[in-house]
Amino acid sequence: MRFGTPLRYPGGKGKLTSYFERVLEENDIDGTYIEPYAGGAGIALNLLLNEKISEIVINDYDPSIYAFWKVLKEYPEDLIDKIKEVPVTVEEWDRQRTIQSNKQVAGLFQLGFSTFFLNRTNRSGVISGGVIGGREQTGPYRIDARFNKTDLIRRIKKINGLSDRITVLGLDANKLLKHILPRYDEADTLVYIDPPYYEKGNLLYMNYYVHSDHEDLEKTISGLKHRWILSYDDSPDIRSIYGGRVPLKFELNYSSYESRKGAEVFYTADDLLTPSGPVVGIGEHMLIDQGC
Ligand SMILES: C[S@@+](CC[C@H](N)C(=O)[O-])C[C@H]1O[C@@H](n2cnc3c(N)ncnc32)[C@H](O)[C@@H]1O
Structure with a gap:
């Protein structure tokens, strides 16, 4: 399933679906998949349409x-x-x-x-x-x-x-992570956190973050009991905020504003198993047009 979502989205991650399918499999999760910053919700919808997960929660504050x-x-x-x-x-x-x-x-x-x-x-x-x-x-x-x-x-x-x-929410992500997430089974939930980009977020999204919001999010994430994946545009400030963690790095083809290969960083919960094999974002997915 390539294009489940009807929304085109700057920074849309639908093309990473097969990586997420492998993460779910390796971690034996098939209950709930939550996106606190859903945007086009490409991965969430693909996982549901491909029957990899029982339910999805898509939340966006915009x-x-x-x-x-x-x-x-x-x-x-x-x-x-x-x-x-x-x-x-x-x-x-x-x-x-x-x-x-x-x-x-x-x-x-x-x-x-x-x-x-x-x-x-x-x-x-x-x-x-x-x-x-x-x-x-x-x-x-x-x-x-x-x-x-x-x-x-x-x-x-x-x-x-x-x-x-499908549950649709319009909350601030921090609130969702602190107050709604604890209602879901820790062993059977995956949270994918894809906040507004550190750089250029103000150009791409109606709701964006300033530096202290990114710092607050890090504090919230470090207290999470559920397993999570986080992605950001690769910037020295993000690397500094998440300094204690080793990122998974990969390339993703951006279509917004500049046609260039932009680097992204992924961080994961300490207890999340990450698949071996091809690095996310490289391979067949690179061929798929971002602005579908
Ligand atoms: C990088 S985009 C997410 C892209 C999404 N993963 C996809 O594949 O389409 C970030 C999203 O976060 C939303 N957002 C910004 N501030 C937020 C907040 N405080 N709480 C929840 N969502 C927020 C923006 O409206 C935007 O849709």
């Missing part, structure tokens, strides 16, 4: 992202009808953009759909990014280049078939 997942879970038929009927035009893009600019007064469905529409029609899926093809639609790709209605509806239907095994 009200727009939360609204999309909530709408997908609670109002799939309305979402599908809206996708069928919406004109994929610059005029509609302007309308949807206005909803994002006034999100505090938007209804859940309105906000969730607007997030989806902009995610599929903006450059690199960045909500604050410009429209694919430009306002004059003179670029090599047009606004609907990533809006294949049939395929998107197919993905939504597939996910919705499993919706009773």
